[in-house]
Amino acid sequence: xxxLTQPASVSGSPGQSxxxxxxxxxxxxxxxxxxxxxxxxxxxxxxxxxxxxNKRPSGVSNRFSGSKSGNTASxxxxxxxxxxxxxxxxxxxxxxxxxxxxxxxxxKLTVL
Amino acid sequence: xxxxxxxxxxxxxxxxxxxxxxTVSGDSISSTYWSWIxxxxxxxxxxxxxxxxxxxxxxxxxxxxxxxxxxxxSKNQFSLTLTSVTAADTAVYYCARNPHGSSWFDxxxxxxxxxxxx
Numbered sequence: 001x002x003x004l005t006q007p008a009s010v011s012g013s014p015g016q017s018x019x020x021x022x023x024x025x026x027x028x029x030x031x032x033x034x035x036x037x038x039x040x041x042x043x044x045x046x047x048x049x050x051x052x053x054n055k056r057p058s059g060v061s062n063r064f065s066g067s068k069s070g071n072t073a074s075x076x077x078x079x080x081x082x083x084x085x086x087x088x089x090x091x092x093x094x095x096x097x098x099x100x101x102x103x104x105x106x107x108k109l110t111v112l
Numbered sequence: 113x114x115x116x117x118x119x120x121x122x123x124x125x126x127x128x129x130x131x132x133x134x135t136v137s138g139d140s141i142s143s144t145y146w147s148w149i150x151x152x153x154x155x156x157x158x159x160x161x162x163x164x165x166x167x168x169x170x171x172x173x174x175x176x177x178x179x180x181x182x183x184x185x186s187k188n189q190f191s192l193t194l195t196s197v198t199a200a201d202t203a204v205y206y207c208a209r210n211p212h213g214s215s216w217f218d219x220x221x222x223x224x225x226x227x228x229x230x
Contacts, residue, residue, distance in 0.1 A: 003156065036216035038157075045206055045220040046157065057218060089157055093215035100170050101215045106156040 004029065004090055004104035011110040017078040020107045022090030023071055028102055030071035034093035037066060037075045040106075041086045049088075050075060077109070085111045114138040116207050116221035124201075124228050130194040134207030134221055141165055141183055145210040146190045147217060148181065150203040158203075162210055163190055197228045 005023040012018040022029065022037075029035055033053040038046035048057055050066040053073065063078045073092070077084055090104040120132035134146065147162040161171035163181035171179050180193040194201060204225050208217035 034215045038217075045223050046217070047220075048216060048218050051214070051216040051218070091157075091159075091216065100161070100172060101159050103157045103159060 004092060004102055006088075006090060006104040006107045008105075009108045009110065011112055012077075012080045013112045014080050014082065016080050017076060018080060018109065020075045020077075020088050020090075020109070022073040022075070022092075022104045024073075024092055024094075024102070025071055027096050028092040028094040029068065029073050029090075031095060032093050033068070035066065035068065035073040036091045037064070038089045038091065039084075039086045040089065046089060080111055082111050085109055114209060114219045116209065116219055118205060118207050118221045118224040120224060120226070122225055122227060124197055124226060125230050126198055126228055127196055130192070130197050130201060130226055130228075132192045132205055132207075132224065132226070134190050134192075136188050136190070136209075139209070139219075141185055141188045141190060145213050146183065147208045147210055148192045149206045149208055149217070150201075151206070151223075152200075152203040160192065160194075160205075164213075199228050202226065202228045 035053045037050040040046040049064045054066040065076045067074050088107045094102045115137045117135045124130045142165040145162045148160040163169045165183045178195045183190045204223040206223045207221045209219040211218050
């Protein structure tokens with residue numbers, strides 16, 4: 001299973017909006033709305049931010065939103081805050097081989 | 113509120129077997145699928161596989177030949193066994209819940225570091 005493709009890093013200033021892309025294929029991101037996004041601070045377990053492409057779990061800020069176009073999913077963070085500095089991972093269901101899931105390689109967000 | 117806690121040896125010798133257990137509280141182990149995910153130091157997340165109390169399992173193709181997962185309903189636990197380990201298996205191992213049999217992970221353990229070294 002090949003990892004989904006994410007940019008290694010993105011940055012933005014407080015108050016700005018940024019978007020992190022996650023590119024897959026028609027067998028995963030493009031074929032299903034089963035994309036999820038996670039935030040991971042150093043030394044901590046990942047935290048679910050978005051599931052089923054654009055749904056937020058209870059307690060997650062509405063500054064986080066998800067979308068998709070073709071084989072590329074995106075996570076947008078609006079009103080950047082210092083505490084948003086973290087690693088972000090996308091994840092998708094895949095219909096290849098074992099009907100499992102595949103992660104993106106991760107994107108480091110730096111808040112300038 | 114569901115909580116997950118990994119347990120197992122922190123050091124495993126090369127060629128031996130890695131065994132971890134995840135204890136679940138706040139939810140029934142029979143309610144959904146449960147997964148293992150690992151993360152080598154400084155690297156990304158890798159899904160290892162998921163299991164259901166019926167014995168149904170799905171594994172990452174890259175690890176399929178070495179992985180076994182199972183569920184113990186009497187203890188509300190699920191487990192991971194990885195055989196013939198090498199240094200490349202050194203990682204933080206997380207257990208996580210797939211709610212409603214979904215592909216996403218809403219609750220995670222804190223993670224446990226497993227080092228493969230002689």
